[in-house]
Amino acid sequence: MDKGEIVWIEIAHFAALLAITLTVVQIAAPLYGVKSGNLAWIRVGRHAAIVVAVLLTISTVGLINSFLNHDFSVLYVAKHASLDLPIFYLGTAMWGGHEGSLLLWAWLLSVYIAVAAWRHWQTHSTSMPYVLAILGALLMGFLLLVLFLSTPFERLIPPPFDGKDLNPLLQDPGMVFHPPFLYMGYVGFAIPYAFAMAALITGQANEEWLLATRRWTLFSWSMLTTGIVFGAYWAYYELGWGGYWAWDPVENASFMPWLTSTAFLHSVMVQERRKMFKTWNVFLIITTFALAILGTFLVRSGVLSSVHAFASDPGRGVYILVFMMVLLFFSFGVLTMKSDQLETNISLDNPLSKEAAFLFNNLFLLVATLTVLLGTLYPLAVETWTDSKVSVGAPYYNTVFIPIMLGIIFMMGIGPVVAWRKASIAHLKRDLLLPAVLAAIAGVGAGVLGLANFYGICSVVVIVFVLATHILDTMRRVRARMAKNGSSSALVVLLQLLGRNKRRYGGFVVHFGILVMAAGFIGSGLFQDEKNLFMSPSDKIQVGDWNLTLKSVGTASRHNWKAVEAVVQADHKSGFTVELRPQKRVYNETSQPTTEAAIHTTWFEDIYVVLGDEVKDNVYSIRVYRNPLVVWVWAGAGVMAFGVAIALMQGRIRKRESLVG
C-alpha cells in the first residue's frame, strides 16, 4: 500500500467503533429523558440514532471500498475476493462471508432505526424513548459481535499478493441479491417488535402499535419473501440438482420467520377489528423477531456445520446463546408482567366468522413453524447432548407440508369472504357454493384428463376454489357499485374499488400470487422427470415432448474460469429448437469444479441439462430434468410483490374505511 492512500478499512473500523459508543447514548439518553421529564434528552437519543446510521453507512462503504481496491491487507477481503473477481461481485462480496454479512445486518438495522425515529417521532412520542432504547440495545448487541467476535476489520500484514477468491457458487446474481433482501426482511421485524415492547412498557398496549407498524411489517414480510425466493432461484440455477428447495437447515432458518410473520399479518386484523388476539399478536411478533435473529445466527455462526465446530470457538457461541437468552427473557418477561393490559372480555365463540377463519389460518401456520423448528433444531440437540449425529430427511417435510399447504390454501378461500362476528348461512352459500361446485368440476376434470395423483387433484380443487371465491367476490362488489353509481364501465369501477381499499385488494393479489406459486410447487414437486445417461456426440434422448441431441463437447473460458462445455440441441415436437450449453467450470483460484446447468424455460416446463464427467473417451454422463411449472414459482413471487406494493400504498388515514368489508 502506497503512502498517502486512504486506508478505507481503518476508517470503516473507526466509524463502527464510534457507532457502538454512540449506541450507549441512544439507549441511555431517552430513558434518562423519560425519568427526568426532560424532553431534550430524548431528542439527544434520536440524534444519536441518526448519527449511528451515518457512521455505519461510512463503515459499510469503507469495507466495500476495500474490496473494490483489492486491499488484501484486510483479512476478510483476502478471504473473499481476488484480483480476477469481476467488479460486480467485488462490490457485493462484502456479504459473501459471515463477518461482512453481520455488518450488513447491523447497518440495515441502524438505517431502519433512523427512519423509524424520524417517521414516528411526532406520532408516537410516548413510545419513542423506549423504541430508541430497545433498538439501540439490539444494535449494540450486533455491533459487539461485529467488532469483537466476528470482525471483518482484521488486518493481514504483510498482505498477500492475491486473495483466495469468492466461493464460485456465490458468483451468481441470485446470491448477490439473496442476503440483502433476506436481511431487509429480518431486520424490519425489529421495528414492530420494538413498538410492541414499548407499548407494553408504557401501558398503551391497545391497537396503536399495530397500526403504527403495519407497513413496516408488510414491507419486511415482502422483503423476506423476495429474499427467500432469490435463494431458491439461486439454488435452482447454480447448484445443478434440478430443484430449488431441499429443506436444508439454512433454508429452514429463513422459512420459520416467514411462517410466523404470515400468521402475524393475518391475526393483527382480528385485533384491529375486534380487539381480540392481543396477547397472541405480541407473542407472534416476539416469535417472528426471535426466529429472524435465530435464522441469522444459525446460518452465520457455523453451528449448522457442526455443533462441535461451533463450540470450538466458544466466545462467539456463548455470546450468541446469551444474546438469544436475553432477548427471549426480556421479551416474554415484559409480556408476562404486563399481560393484564392485554386482557379482553370479547370471546371468540362463533365457528362461522372471520375471526375463526383467522384462528385456523394461524393454527396451520404455527404447526408448520413447529414442523420446521423440530426438523431444524432436533439434530442440533441430539448432537449436543448425545454422541450421535442425526439428520432429518426431506420426506418428513414433504409428508407434513403438503397437507398443511392445502389446508392453508383452503382457508384462503374462506377467510376473505366470510363475515366478522357471525356469518349468515345465506351469505356463505352465495359466496362459497359456486366456487365449491367449480372446484369439484375442476378436480373431476383433472382426474379425467389423466392427473393420477391424489395431492395433485386436491391442489387443483383448492386452487380453483380460492381463485373462484376471490373473483366472484370482486365481481359481486363491482356489480353492486355499478348498480349504485350507474354509468361507468366495469374496469373503471374495478380500479375505483381497488383504489378505495388497496389493503384488501392488495391482499387479493398476494393471494393470487400464492396460488400461482402453489401450482408451481405442485407441478415441479410431484411431476418432475429425471434421466441419467451416457451420451457421445450425436446421441439423442427423448424427455417429455423434447428431443435432445448432444452435438459436441468443447471448452469455454472467461478470464477467471475455464470450463468443459457441451452443446445440446433441444427440439420440441412443435418444431421449436433451442441450443443448451451446460458446463463444468473450474475457477482459477480454486480447483473445485462447479456445475453450470443449462436451462430452457417455458411457461409450461423447464428443460434442465447437467453435464457430468467424461466416463470413457468421448462418452459423457448427462443428466436431464423436465421440471413442470417451475417458472410459476418465480412468477408467483413477482405477483406477490406487486400485491404488497398495492397494499403498502394505503396510508393510515384510510384505516377505518379499509376495515369495512
Next chain:
Amino acid sequence: MNKKKQKRLFLVLTVLVVGGALLSLVFSSFTGSLVYFYTPTEIVAKGDTINGKKVRIGGMVQEGTLVREAGTLKIRFMVTDGDNLFPVRYDGMLPDLFREGQGVIVEGVWYRGKDFIASSILAKHSEDYMPIEMSQEGIAKAKESILKTMQ
C-alpha cells in the same frame, strides 16, 4: 347448555381435532425419517443394532481406493475416519466436491456382511457446511494415519 356455549365448544373441539391431527402427522412422520450419522469406526462398533437401517456414513475418501468401472457411472471407494476403512459402492452422477482425499457423506441402507450401496452422496453448498468429521479435524486425523501407514 345454551346455544352460544355450544358453538364455542364446537369451535374449541374443531381446533383441538385439527391441531391434534396435524401434530400427530408431524410426530409420526418425524420419527420415521430420522437418519443417523456414523463414522466407519462407529459402524464397526454398532454392528447389528443398525442392520437394515438407513444411515449416513461420513469420513474421507481414502486416496488410491477410488475405482471407476469404465463406460458406466459405477464406482467403488473406501471411506476412512483414520482408524477404519469402509467400502462403498455407488452408481450415479457424483457431486462436484467429490474427490479422493476429500470429505464425503454417503447415505444408504446398511446390511451386515454386504457391500454398502450408497443411494446418494452428499455435497453441501460449500466447505463451510461440512460436519467436523469431514472437516479440518477429521481430515487432519485421517492424513496423519495415512502417513503412518506409508512409513
